[in-house]
Every structure is written in C-alpha cells, then in structure tokens.
Amino acid sequence: MxxxxxxxxxxxxxxxxxxxxxxxxxxxxxxxxxxxxxxxxxxxxxxxxxxxxxxxxxxxxxxxxxxxxxxHYCLLSVDFWKALILWTMDPAERDANLVHEAVKKKDENYILVLIEVSCASTPDHLLAVRKIYLKLFSCSIEEDVASSPALREPLKKMLVSLVSSYRYAGEQVDMDVAKLEAAQLSEAIREKQLHGNEVVRIISTRSKSQLRATFQQYKEDQGRDIAEDINSRCSSQFGRMLKSAVWCLTSPEKHFAQVIRYSILGVGTYEDLLTRVIVSRAELDMKRIKEEYMARYKSAVTLDVAGDTSFGYRDMLLALVGSED
Amino acid sequence: MxxxxxxxxxxxxxxxxxxxxxxxxxxxxxxxxxxxxxxxxxxxxxxxxxxxxxxxxxxxxxxxxxxxxxxHYCLLSVDFWKALILWTMDPAERDANLVHEAVKKKDENYILVLIEVSCASTPDHLLAVRKIYLKLFSCSIEEDVASSPALREPLKKMLVSLVSSYRYAGEQVDMDVAKLEAAQLSEAIREKQLHGNEVVRIISTRSKSQLRATFQQYKEDQGRDIAEDINSRCSSQFGRMLKSAVWCLTSPEKHFAQVIRYSILGVGTYEDLLTRVIVSRAELDMKRIKEEYMARYKSAVTLDVAGDTSFGYRDMLLALVGSED
CATH class of the missing domain: 1.10.220.10 (Annexin)
Structure with a gap:
C-alpha cells in the first residue's frame, strides 16, 4: 500500500x-x-x-x-524543510514530536494528531511512540494529555484512554461481545450520551478486529454506518472526535482523505496538516487514501496537491504521494 | 535488596x-x-x-x-508446587498470570494484584507484563479490567488508568506541580471526594519521583502522611485501594509488610497472598520489607512464616526470604 x-x-x-x-x-x-x-x-x-x-x-x-x-524565511521553503525533517526522522520519533506539539494546542486539527497516532497506528507503533516520548520529554503522553489545560472533559478522558491503550493486534473476535457492544453504542448514540463510560471503554480498549465486527453488527442492526450516525446525531466536538477515532481505527483512509481535502480547501497553516498526513501515511496506506479521495471528491490527490503547493515542497509531496494509476 | x-x-x-x-x-x-x-x-x-x-x-x-x-491433593504440597511454578516462571509472565486470575475476582486481596503489578513495578516491567498478557490471553489487561463485571466504578476507572500507565522513570521533578497537586489531593481528601478526575489523574500518570515530591509536600503542608489521611478519612473500598496504590508507588515495603502480616494472621487461602508477595519481591526489596515488618510488628518475617507454614512450602519461602540479619 x-x-x-x-x-x-x-x-x-x-x-x-x-x-x-x-x-x-x-x-x-x-x-x-x-x-x-x-x-x-x-x-x-x-x-x-x-x-x-x-x-x-x-x-x-x-x-x-x-x-x-x-x-529560511520564505514560507514555501519553511514548509519544504519541515516536511523533509519529519520524513527523515524515525517514524516513532516523528509521531512523538507531533504529539508533543499537539498537546499544547486547543485547535481541533492538532487534537486529531492524538487520535491519529493512537488509533491509526499499530499497537506496537503507539508503544514505540510512548517510549520515545518519555525519553525526549521526561514525561508520558498520557501525563501531558491528562494535565493539559487546553483540553476539556469529556474529550480529555477519551484522549487519555486512547493514548494509553495497548490493544490486542490479532484477528480473534468474540461475536457475543460484538452484538452486546453494538447495542450499547446504538443506545448511547440514540440518547446522545456518547461520553459515558461504556463508549470510551469500547473505543479505547477493544482490538481493531473486534471493533470492525462490532461496527458491522451495528450496521446490520441499524441499517446505517456508525460513523454517519455519530456525525448526524452528535455534532459536538466530542462527537466529531469520536467519529475520527472510529474511522482511524477501522478505515483510516476515510479519515485521511478528509484531512487532505480540508487542508487543500483551506489556506495558510493547513500545510502542517497536509505534510503530516502525507509524511505519516506514504509508507502505510497512501494508495488506499488516494482511491478513497477519488471516490469521494471526484478529483486526484496529486492534482489537488500540485494545484495548492509549489516548488520544492510540491515536488516532495508529489514524490511521496506517487503517480496516479 | x-x-x-x-x-x-x-x-x-x-x-x-x-x-x-x-x-x-x-x-x-x-x-x-x-x-x-x-x-x-x-x-x-x-x-x-x-x-x-x-x-x-x-x-x-x-x-x-x-x-x-x-x-497432589495435600494442601501443603499444592502450595509448594504453586509457589515453585510462580518462582520458576519468567517474572513478567508470572505477573501476567496473576493479573489474569485477579481480574475475574471480587475479593480485595486479588484486586490488590492489579495495584501491585501496576504501581510497585518499574514502568518497563509493567509494559513487559502487558505485552505477554496480550500474547497469552488475546486481549489487553485494560480491556479485561474495563469490562470486568466483578469491578465497580469508581474503582474500575482507577484500576484501568493504573494498568494503562507508562510513567516516566527518571528523577526529574517539578516542584510547582508538586505544590499544586499536593493541594489538590488535600482538598479531595478533606472533602472525601477521592474518586474525582484529579486524584486518579495524579496517581495514575505522574512519575514515582514526582509523586514522592508531591506526598512530601503534602506532609509539610498538612503535618500528616497522605496514606494515613486517606486511611482515617476515607474508609471505603476505593479509599483502601488508593492507599495501597500510594504505598506501592512510593514505599512498597509498607504495603508488602502489611500483606504478609495479613496473610499470616489469616487462615486457609491466604497462602496465595503469602506466596505472591514473597515470590514477587524476593529479588527486589525483600530486605526492606523485612525491616519494615520488624519495625511495625515487632516480629521477624522468617519467624512468622516458619510458624505458619510447614514442610517443603515453608522451606521454599524461607529460602526466598533469606535469614534475618
């Protein structure tokens, strides 16, 4: 990929x-x-x-x-060097740095970093990020998130649980649990009580295979996708972040296609978003992200990136995104 | 030690x-x-x-x-073989097995296993236990604790946070944080609101060095030890478990001396407790536990163990406890 x-x-x-x-x-x-x-x-x-x-x-x-x-004081050169530094770093060290920068900010685009690193990584990658974070910053990620004045409950509770998790990475699934927890999620969404203990527990501790089964069961029971339901019924910041977590856990290409789109439609500092997504996903699932982007926005990532950036920065992103098939 | x-x-x-x-x-x-x-x-x-x-x-x-x-159906032989198996196992695998057994039980003596493994271990040992737990049981410790029907809130919340933590293990301390958090803890204890977010956050994310500084600050401010205060003002199960966590984090010898005493004063299944403490601490801090035991109970661990057990089981425990100086 x-x-x-x-x-x-x-x-x-x-x-x-x-x-x-x-x-x-x-x-x-x-x-x-x-x-x-x-x-x-x-x-x-x-x-x-x-x-x-x-x-x-x-x-x-x-x-x-x-x-x-x-x-360099020219913005495009700054973007180039920042992207090159992130790309050249060890991936776990890169993510530890991105998380450290994100913890101090109130901006949703930065809070997303915490969700991406904790949910769209393998459990072992998240662990490697936590290890290197301890070394670099002399405290743990969960410590910084839990004591951050920029984050508020109940979002903080979910983020702390997500970054602290070390999920089972195998394929084993318990269908009884999937049925029970699909029902618990559906009740929480119907009653707009997303921040209860059960939702956070399910999202932050269950394995990705188990969650896929649970979300599939939800779809069969409710006739709708769980991410769509969260989106349409719970429009709070917590709801938006929960939807991102659901996507990052089970279909990260949907989340990252959306972030690329958002960063391209925006102006100014959104280069940070674009760089982050392309640098962190190029070696993982960029092919799938490009397909998802094409299906959803009827446009190619390469075209949109080329149209929105220039010079060395553009060439670097395009090299990482690869040509369209 | x-x-x-x-x-x-x-x-x-x-x-x-x-x-x-x-x-x-x-x-x-x-x-x-x-x-x-x-x-x-x-x-x-x-x-x-x-x-x-x-x-x-x-x-x-x-x-x-x-x-x-x-x-073997003779109780003493059973105790011997169980202890020998635990002692011969890899320490992380042993603790993963003890935790797995504990998660299913309501008994406080078993809940203590979760606190001991998460608080009286080094952060890297806890991580090793979590890794091997995933391998052995195809789910994470925090997943099992969070979904255990035997555990109730708010204790469950604290236990999930404790077993998920990966604390900074260095010596660096922030005295401003220590002062602020000593005051937060003192307010929570005074108002008997131990299970608020702040107490659990402090206990489950701060490094042991930082917590030592915070508890020292508490003592200077209040004139009393924080563990004593929790004990005398909050006698709920949550309060007792919080006190154990405080001890395990900063002076584990106090906790383990108390558990040995309790297991010796009791009858029947308390051999499980005695075995667990001696097997898991012999290579770490048994010398300090023996000193603490002598200071507190005016009796030697070896004497009390010898008086309460017999045959091979006794010989094994005494070999691990070592002679009195």
Missing part, C-alpha cells in the same frame, strides 16, 4: 549520505536531489542513511536540515 | 537442569533439592535453566512442575 518508489537496486547508505552532503552544500540546497534520494527510500533505509551520514560527517543529518530551516 | 542467596560460582544451567531432573524423579520429588537449586538463582539464571532443561529433556520444566501439582 506504500506509494514510496524505491529504485532497484538502491544505492548503499554511504553513497546516499555522500549524495545528500553534496546536495546540502551552498546557500541554496539542491532540493530536487534531496527529494530524489530521501523520498525514494523506506523508513529502514532512511535510518541507515542517518547512521551513515553521522558516521561520515560527524554531525546528524537532521541537524543540517534544521540549520537550513532556521535560515 | 535481593534476599536470594546465589552460590559463587553457580553451576552451569545444564548442570542445574540435570540436578532438577534427578530431583523430579520418583513419586515424591526431592523438594529440598528443588528449593536448593531454584531458590538460589536469579531470574536470568532461572531463564537459562528453563532453556537448558527444555533442550536436554524435550519438555518444559514448568510442565513437569504442573504435572506434579496435578497429582
């Missing part, structure tokens, strides 16, 4: 590090070369390149990028 | 496995030999012995113990 086009055979990590060093020289870096190398390598290859670069040149590659970023 | 007396130099794992094989032969196993070997080895050495035994005899050592257990 990855849209990252790795050349075959790829250069060695040392060769890549040398090419990157050349591309970084001079006042203007060779952005095309940076994109041509880094955006065509997997996370494991990028890690090897970071190690080779640090070994050869006695400084971290990311520090060179951060130095370039600090010297 | 371990009371496990490892011989120097210890035999190799293969030699130990051979000796164990001999000790297991015949209808009556040679319990003294089993204790003499296993209760004088660290967790890492026991793991090596398990591997060597499985390699040499093509069956897991623990299965041999379980077979012996299944053939």
């Amino acid at each position: 990855s849209t990252v086009a790795v050349p075959s055979p790829p250069p060695t990590a040392s060769e890549d590090a040398e090419s990157l060093r050349k591309a970084l020289q001079g006042w203007r870096a060779d952005k095309a070369a940076l994109v041509g190398i880094l955006c065509r390598r997997t996370a494991a290859q990028r890690a090897a390149i970071r190690r080779a670069y640090a070994f050869l040149y006695r400084e971290p590659l990311l520090n060179c990028f951060r130095y370039k970023l600090s010297r | 371990s009371t496990v007396a490892v011989p120097s130099p210890p035999p190799t794992a293969s030699e130990d496995a051979e000796s164990l094989r001999k000790a297991l032969q015949g209808w009556r196993a040679d319990k003294a030999a089993l204790v003499g070997i296993l209760c004088r080895r660290t967790a890492a050495q026991r793991a090596a012995i398990r591997r060597a035994y499985a390699f040499l005899y093509r069956e897991p050592l623990l299965n041999c113990f379980r077979y012996k257990l299944s053939r």
Whole structure:
C-alpha cells in the first residue's frame, strides 16, 4: 500500500549520505536531489542513511536540515524543510514530536494528531511512540494529555484512554461481545450520551478486529454506518472526535482523505496538516487514501496537491504521494 | 535488596537442569533439592535453566512442575508446587498470570494484584507484563479490567488508568506541580471526594519521583502522611485501594509488610497472598520489607512464616526470604 518508489537496486547508505552532503552544500540546497534520494527510500533505509551520514560527517543529518530551516524565511521553503525533517526522522520519533506539539494546542486539527497516532497506528507503533516520548520529554503522553489545560472533559478522558491503550493486534473476535457492544453504542448514540463510560471503554480498549465486527453488527442492526450516525446525531466536538477515532481505527483512509481535502480547501497553516498526513501515511496506506479521495471528491490527490503547493515542497509531496494509476 | 542467596560460582544451567531432573524423579520429588537449586538463582539464571532443561529433556520444566501439582491433593504440597511454578516462571509472565486470575475476582486481596503489578513495578516491567498478557490471553489487561463485571466504578476507572500507565522513570521533578497537586489531593481528601478526575489523574500518570515530591509536600503542608489521611478519612473500598496504590508507588515495603502480616494472621487461602508477595519481591526489596515488618510488628518475617507454614512450602519461602540479619 506504500506509494514510496524505491529504485532497484538502491544505492548503499554511504553513497546516499555522500549524495545528500553534496546536495546540502551552498546557500541554496539542491532540493530536487534531496527529494530524489530521501523520498525514494523506506523508513529502514532512511535510518541507515542517518547512521551513515553521522558516521561520515560527524554531525546528524537532521541537524543540517534544521540549520537550513532556521535560515529560511520564505514560507514555501519553511514548509519544504519541515516536511523533509519529519520524513527523515524515525517514524516513532516523528509521531512523538507531533504529539508533543499537539498537546499544547486547543485547535481541533492538532487534537486529531492524538487520535491519529493512537488509533491509526499499530499497537506496537503507539508503544514505540510512548517510549520515545518519555525519553525526549521526561514525561508520558498520557501525563501531558491528562494535565493539559487546553483540553476539556469529556474529550480529555477519551484522549487519555486512547493514548494509553495497548490493544490486542490479532484477528480473534468474540461475536457475543460484538452484538452486546453494538447495542450499547446504538443506545448511547440514540440518547446522545456518547461520553459515558461504556463508549470510551469500547473505543479505547477493544482490538481493531473486534471493533470492525462490532461496527458491522451495528450496521446490520441499524441499517446505517456508525460513523454517519455519530456525525448526524452528535455534532459536538466530542462527537466529531469520536467519529475520527472510529474511522482511524477501522478505515483510516476515510479519515485521511478528509484531512487532505480540508487542508487543500483551506489556506495558510493547513500545510502542517497536509505534510503530516502525507509524511505519516506514504509508507502505510497512501494508495488506499488516494482511491478513497477519488471516490469521494471526484478529483486526484496529486492534482489537488500540485494545484495548492509549489516548488520544492510540491515536488516532495508529489514524490511521496506517487503517480496516479 | 535481593534476599536470594546465589552460590559463587553457580553451576552451569545444564548442570542445574540435570540436578532438577534427578530431583523430579520418583513419586515424591526431592523438594529440598528443588528449593536448593531454584531458590538460589536469579531470574536470568532461572531463564537459562528453563532453556537448558527444555533442550536436554524435550519438555518444559514448568510442565513437569504442573504435572506434579496435578497429582497432589495435600494442601501443603499444592502450595509448594504453586509457589515453585510462580518462582520458576519468567517474572513478567508470572505477573501476567496473576493479573489474569485477579481480574475475574471480587475479593480485595486479588484486586490488590492489579495495584501491585501496576504501581510497585518499574514502568518497563509493567509494559513487559502487558505485552505477554496480550500474547497469552488475546486481549489487553485494560480491556479485561474495563469490562470486568466483578469491578465497580469508581474503582474500575482507577484500576484501568493504573494498568494503562507508562510513567516516566527518571528523577526529574517539578516542584510547582508538586505544590499544586499536593493541594489538590488535600482538598479531595478533606472533602472525601477521592474518586474525582484529579486524584486518579495524579496517581495514575505522574512519575514515582514526582509523586514522592508531591506526598512530601503534602506532609509539610498538612503535618500528616497522605496514606494515613486517606486511611482515617476515607474508609471505603476505593479509599483502601488508593492507599495501597500510594504505598506501592512510593514505599512498597509498607504495603508488602502489611500483606504478609495479613496473610499470616489469616487462615486457609491466604497462602496465595503469602506466596505472591514473597515470590514477587524476593529479588527486589525483600530486605526492606523485612525491616519494615520488624519495625511495625515487632516480629521477624522468617519467624512468622516458619510458624505458619510447614514442610517443603515453608522451606521454599524461607529460602526466598533469606535469614534475618
């Protein structure tokens, strides 16, 4: 499902590090070369390149990028360097940084980061993010979320439960539980009591396979999709975030297609959203996100991204999104 | 702080496995030999012995113990084999099994297992327990606790938060936070509103260093120990469990000395408690527990254990508790 086009055979990590060093020289870096190398390598290859670069040149590659970023005041260059830094980072470290930035903000677009990292990741990735967060910031994610003055109950309760979860990742499903919990969810939605203990418990502790079965059962019982029902009956912020969690858990492509659309229709800081989605999903499910985007908005992600961005930043995003089939 | 007396130099794992094989032969196993070997080895050495035994005899050592257990109907032998199995297991697997057994019971002595494993362990040990629990039981600890019909709110909420936590394990402390949260705790205790969001948040997300600073601040402000205050003002089950959590987090020896005392004063099934405490703390802080026990109850753990148990079971516990200094 990855849209990252790795050349075959790829250069060695040392060769890549040398090419990157050349591309970084001079006042203007060779952005095309940076994109041509880094955006065509997997996370494991990028890690090897970071190690080779640090070994050869006695400084971290990311520090060179951060130095370039600090010297650019043109918005498009800033977006380019920010995106390149996020893409070059270890994915768990990247998400830990995104979460740390998000915890302090009231903006819904940032609260979504917490839901994306906790629900659209594998349980083991979330654990890796929590580990590195502890190391980087000397406190836990749940500690920061629970004590954040920017977040209010009952949303805070749900977010704390989501980021603390370590779900079963297997396929085993209990259909009795699915039936019971589909009924509990339907009652909560009907009575607009989403923030009760049961809804948060189900969403934050059950495995993705189990939730898929529960939501399927809900559809059979109610004749409607649970995400649609939450959307139409509970329009509060909590309802919107719950719908995002439901999507991230069982069909993340729907959530991310919507975030891309929203970031493209908007102006200004929405580049942060666009970068976040493309960088974090390129290696996971970008193909499915593109299909979903096409089906829903009758337009191609590549076309819309190309129309809304420019120069190096655009080239980088397009390299990660891949060509349309 | 371990009371496990490892011989120097210890035999190799293969030699130990051979000796164990001999000790297991015949209808009556040679319990003294089993204790003499296993209760004088660290967790890492026991793991090596398990591997060597499985390699040499093509069956897991623990299965041999379980077979012996299944053939004994005398209570003292049952206690011996149950204790030996728990001691020989990988510590994280042992705790995962204890938690799994505990989740289904209403008995406070079992609920304590959840508090002990989540609060008196290192954050990384708790994580290891959660990982192995997922593997063994195809669901997460927090999932089982949250959906357990045996547990009621608000205790359930606190237990779910405690078992889901992954605390910062460093020494860094924020004194402003300590002052603020000491005041929040004191207000909650004064108004007997322990189960509010703030108390559970503080207890379940803050690091042990931070909590030590907060409880110290509480003592300076109030002139009394927070555990005493919880005890005297909030005698509900929630209050008792909260006090246990406070102790397990910052002075586990107080909690475990009390559990040993309780199990010795009782009769019947309290062997489960005694075994659990001694097996799980022998390699961690049994020396401190013994000192605390002596200071509080004016009696030695070894004396009281010897007086309350007999035969192989007694010898095993005494080997783990170690001699009094």
